[in-house]
Amino acid sequence: MSVPSQLEAVHHLTHGNSVYAAAFSTDGRQLATGSLDNTIKLWDVVTGEHVGTLKGHGDGVTFVAYLPNQRLISAGLDRAIKVWNLETSVAEASFSGHQNYLTCAAIDRVGVRATSGSFDNSVRVWDVTTTAQTAEFTGHTAAVQAVAITSDGKCVASGGNDQTIRLWDVESREASHTLSGHARAVEGLAFSPDDRELVSVSADGHLRFWSRDGAPVADLATTSGSLKSVGFAPSGEWLITGGTDGTLRIWDTAQRREALAVPAHRNTIYGVAIHPAGTHIATAGFDRSIHVWRVAR
Amino acid sequence: MSRKTLPSSKFCDGISRRTMLQIGGLALGGLGLPDLLRAEAAAGKKSHKAVIMVFLSGGPPHQDMVDLKPDAPVEIRGEFQPIATNVPGIEICEHLPRLAQRTDRLSIIRSLVGSEGRHAAFQCMTGRSVLNQPAGGWPALGAAVSKLQGPVRDGTPPFVSLSPRMRNAPWGDPGQSGFAGQAHAPFAPNAEAAQFTLNGLSVAGLNNRKALLNSIDRLQHDASRSGALEGLGKQYQTAFDILTSSQLMDALDVEQEPPEVLARYGRCASENAGYGDAGPLRNEYLLAARRLVEAGARVVTLAYGRWDWHGRPHGTNFENARDHFPVFDQGLTALLDDLEERGLDRDVSVVVWGEFGRTPVINAHGGRDHWPQVGCAMLAGGGMRHGQVIGSTNRLGEYPMDRPVHFQEVFATLYHHLGIDSTHTTLTDRSGRPQFLVDPMYPPLPEVL
Numbered sequence: 001m002s003v004p005s006q007l008e009a010v011h012h013l014t015h016g017n018s019v020y021a022a023a024f025s026t027d028g029r030q031l032a033t034g035s036l037d038n039t040i041k042l043w044d045v046v047t048g049e050h051v052g053t054l055k056g057h058g059d060g061v062t063f064v065a066y067l068p069n070q071r072l073i074s075a076g077l078d079r080a081i082k083v084w085n086l087e088t089s090v091a092e093a094s095f096s097g098h099q100n101y102l103t104c105a106a107i108d109r110v111g112v113r114a115t116s117g118s119f120d121n122s123v124r125v126w127d128v129t130t131t132a133q134t135a136e137f138t139g140h141t142a143a144v145q146a147v148a149i150t151s152d153g154k155c156v157a158s159g160g161n162d163q164t165i166r167l168w169d170v171e172s173r174e175a176s177h178t179l180s181g182h183a184r185a186v187e188g189l190a191f192s193p194d195d196r197e198l199v200s201v202s203a204d205g206h207l208r209f210w211s212r213d214g215a216p217v218a219d220l221a222t223t224s225g226s227l228k229s230v231g232f233a234p235s236g237e238w239l240i241t242g243g244t245d246g247t248l249r250i251w252d253t254a255q256r257r258e259a260l261a262v263p264a265h266r267n268t269i270y271g272v273a274i275h276p277a278g279t280h281i282a283t284a285g286f287d288r289s290i291h292v293w294r295v296a297r
Numbered sequence: 298m299s300r301k302t303l304p305s306s307k308f309c310d311g312i313s314r315r316t317m318l319q320i321g322g323l324a325l326g327g328l329g330l331p332d333l334l335r336a337e338a339a340a341g342k343k344s345h346k347a348v349i350m351v352f353l354s355g356g357p358p359h360q361d362m363v364d365l366k367p368d369a370p371v372e373i374r375g376e377f378q379p380i381a382t383n384v385p386g387i388e389i390c391e392h393l394p395r396l397a398q399r400t401d402r403l404s405i406i407r408s409l410v411g412s413e414g415r416h417a418a419f420q421c422m423t424g425r426s427v428l429n430q431p432a433g434g435w436p437a438l439g440a441a442v443s444k445l446q447g448p449v450r451d452g453t454p455p456f457v458s459l460s461p462r463m464r465n466a467p468w469g470d471p472g473q474s475g476f477a478g479q480a481h482a483p484f485a486p487n488a489e490a491a492q493f494t495l496n497g498l499s500v501a502g503l504n505n506r507k508a509l510l511n512s513i514d515r516l517q518h519d520a521s522r523s524g525a526l527e528g529l530g531k532q533y534q535t536a537f538d539i540l541t542s543s544q545l546m547d548a549l550d551v552e553q554e555p556p557e558v559l560a561r562y563g564r565c566a567s568e569n570a571g572y573g574d575a576g577p578l579r580n581e582y583l584l585a586a587r588r589l590v591e592a593g594a595r596v597v598t599l600a601y602g603r604w605d606w607h608g609r610p611h612g613t614n615f616e617n618a619r620d621h622f623p624v625f626d627q628g629l630t631a632l633l634d635d636l637e638e639r640g641l642d643r644d645v646s647v648v649v650w651g652e653f654g655r656t657p658v659i660n661a662h663g664g665r666d667h668w669p670q671v672g673c674a675m676l677a678g679g680g681m682r683h684g685q686v687i688g689s690t691n692r693l694g695e696y697p698m699d700r701p702v703h704f705q706e707v708f709a710t711l712y713h714h715l716g717i718d719s720t721h722t723t724l725t726d727r728s729g730r731p732q733f734l735v736d737p738m739y740p741p742l743p744e745v746l
Binding site for chain 1: 376566567568569570571572573609610611612613615616619620623661662
């Protein structure tokens with residue numbers, strides 16, 4: 001699919017407090033959003049109807065993702081990772097290990113291996129099936145604000161307030177590379193769908209491309225002031241970023257250029273998500289709202 | 298407060314018997330249904346002096362709000378730009394544009410000092426430190442005024458607090474009666490059980506008022522038969538009087554306002570702001586405060602939002618400010634306009650403040666921490682001289698440069714507005730010692746008189 005040239009706002013959804021995370025279901029019919037109001041809300045993508053609320057976290061929800069078999073995984077500032085049965089709205093599993101706020105998480109393509117980052121400066125890897133912690137990576141010297149994991153679950157990337165990005169080999173449980181370049185905290189990370197590239201966004205307002213082995217590829221500046229969130233389109237041809245200026249930006253990954261900038265929120269965009277078919281975008285903001293956008297080309 | 302536990306029982310509205318009795322015990326000693334009815338029958342409303350106190354729970358960032366430091370180093374100056382106001386030479390935050398156009402009706406204190414650094418409403422409610430209190434404890438402004446001036450009209454308590462119950466209880470402190478006596482404690486409808494909230498009244502309670510009254514009648518009948526109310530005293534009886542008084546209930550029911558008035562104040566989320574441990578950011582409270590003053594309240598206090606912005610992961614100081622400032626800007630502007638248009642701006646003083654300021658240096662998580670060294674406040678209305686800044690801080694917003702203003706000077710000013718000479722007026726504490734309302738060394742602010 002080509003890079004979007006236009007966005008149409010189709011739904012304006014709200015939480016009682018700031019919204020930190022959003023994810024589309026694998027079939028694209030449902031959207032999940034996580035909020036500082038400690039809940040996860042489920043929405044019908046077509047109608048925008050609120051179809052359910054998951055309650056159980058004791059603090060803000062920082063990550064949501066759909067798993068196979070009608071399940072959903074979430075992570076929260078209460079340090080807990082939870083696996084929910086969406087048919088019963090009950091948390092089937094809850095596990096934790098971080099010693100401070102759990103700020104970010106990611107899941108591999110098949111929904112088996114998850115990773116999380118924390119204010120305790122650590123990065124952890126989890127087996128979602130058994131809920132066991134399979135690795136703990138230490139090395140960051142300040143809070144971890146962003147993590148990403150390759151689709152095969154073999155490589156984890158992490159970044160945070162120490163301004164570095166670290167690549168970790170999950171199998172050997174060792175750091176493979178430390179990437180420097182951002183001048184302020186690393187706020188968002190995402191691997192391309194083919195796992196060949198990593199992108200990072202930072203409070204320095206820059207979007208950087210890196211090769212899988214950590215070599216710098218491109219450095220793109222914005223006028224956003226500070227970038228907070230990033231996500232790849234399933235095709236890998238474009239990606240989106242959100243920043244403290246509330247602007248949603250679409251980037252052409254092949255051309256390495258900004259393709260579209262849309263004023264979207266009145267406050268920082270903490271979470272972005274792209275529909276599995278690339279037809280819709282969801283943005284989650286500190287302004288307590290979620291916008292769902294239809295992509296036009 | 299004297300509380301007696303009765304067997305748990307709920308009305309069909311979900312309001313427990315215990316809740317209702319506690320409400321009665323809160324404030325209204327001496328008032329009865331005949332008084333309420335007389336008050337309701339009174340035609341015309343004579344204006345009276347009153348104070349609305351808006352407590353910004355947690356401590357607002359003075360340097361991001363009304364004392365911006367654009368020339369300070371980046372680790373101090375923050376993300377916001379100052380904008381001009383309608384008073385030449387005075388600038389405030391770019392996210393307060395409405396207030397910027399009404400600065401001629403504000404006195405901005407940039408040098409508030411004397412904070413004891415405690416995360417609590419106490420000092421803003423009493424002007425005093427929580428430490429070394431006299432016997433019985435310092436009364437809140439409203440309690441002292443209630444003791445000295447009594448009700449404006451029977452049926453409306455002189456002291457009302459709209460502060461909701463909070464997980465961080467000291468922020469939701471409605472203001473204690475102290476040595477003024479329990480009869481002068483605030484009527485605090487939002488501080489009690491969850492069913493009895495302002496929101497609940499307007500939506501759930503009042504919509505089913507007839508059923509509620511029927512339930513009260515039933516309870517009265519049952520209680521009379523069982524003798525459950527015997528010996529509970531007049532305060533408990535007045536609980537029923539309050540609940541059957543449409544005057545007070547009507548004042549709390551902001552839904553009676555025309556849609557354009559509600560829109561002017563803005564409809565806000567009822568969920569607690571920020572971490573969830575403080576109150577919501579509700580402009581309906583500001584509107585309810587105006588209605589309560591019109592109904593006869595002398596002092597209305599309310600806690601508003603959550604301003605304790607230490608930074609991520611619960612949002613940076615600036616993200617929270619971008620969340621709170623526009624709502625606050627709209628709400629306070631609406632209140633000021635409303636008071637002026639209704640001819641109340643000379644009679645009603647408004648004070649807006651928190652327990653302290655915030656650290657000049659932005660911390661590693663994008664937050665600002667506690668800074669009792671200096672804070673800010675805003676005064677409006679009350680027939681005072683406005684359109685001015687009082688005091689200043691140094692280049693980095695660390696400490697007062699000139700004209701430090703103590704909390705108690707603000708209290709002296711509010712008492713003065715209410716017609717009470719705080720430098721000579723005393724109340725007797727529980728040990729029999731006279732206590733000045735304000736330390737005599739703190740006179741009213743000459744700048745605003």
